[in-house]
Amino acid sequence: MSNSLTVKSKYSAYSTLRCGYTCVFLLLLPCFAWGAYAAFTFIKYHNIETTYRSTICQLLNYTVLQHDCLRCASFHCTTDQCFDEQMFVTYPIHNKTSISSVFITFNQLKMHDQSQIGNSYTCFYQTTNLTSIMFDLPDKTIPLTILWITVGLIIIPFSIFAIALLYILGKMITNFCINVFRNSNINFNYEQANVHDIENCSTNS
Numbered sequence: 001m002s003n004s005l006t007v008k009s010k011y012s013a014y015s016t017l018r019c020g021y022t023c024v025f026l027l028l029l030p031c032f033a034w035g036a037y038a039a040f041t042f043i044k045y046h047n048i049e050t051t052y053r054s055t056i057c058q059l060l061n062y063t064v065l066q067h068d069c070l071r072c073a074s075f076h077c078t079t080d081q082c083f084d085e086q087m088f089v090t091y092p093i094h095n096k097t098s099i100s101s102v103f104i105t106f107n108q109l110k111m112h113d114q115s116q117i118g119n120s121y122t123c124f125y126q127t128t129n130l131t132s133i134m135f136d137l138p139d140k141t142i143p144l145t146i147l148w149i150t151v152g153l154i155i156i157p158f159s160i161f162a163i164a165l166l167y168i169l170g171k172m173i174t175n176f177c178i179n180v181f182r183n184s185n186i187n188f189n190y191e192q193a194n195v196h197d198i199e200n201c202s203t204n205s
Helices: 002-051 141-204
Strands: 052-073 076-092 098-108 120-126
Touching: 002 052, 002 141, 076 120
Parallel strands: none
Antiparallel strands: 052 076, 052 120, 076 098
């Protein structure tokens, strides 16, 4: 009898664990995907930040072309005013060498503020490709914030699930021990009754 209860208890515990982990995983699957994307974006932005160095660019020529562009998101498309820019700049690098480069953008919703020919602006050049420049580094605090939010959304449900699971397992173990104790008492009383009957029979004979 106790072996049967042990098998049932183990099977019930296994079923509870499997069902619980499956439900939690399915519920948190979007968080995993969101967190992975945020982590990838943060690493990408961090690599850009470490490979670009600040300098001062002088704008020698600036041209912009305004046109309509189609943008689609969430099964909905809109027509926006977009800008194609071309900037010819010159700037010094770390060894004081002057570099000339052309900065080109396509289909941007907003023009750069650095558009006055003859003015100098802060810009960033790539140390591994000296003619590659940008005027604004990507903000890595946004993906970092998203990453921390997703970590919190993952840890909190797992913690709640772990506490609930420990409670359930505790109750199952307690019930199992109570059943084993009761069965032991029943068997013990039954054996005592048999011994008493045998003694009575021996006395009568």
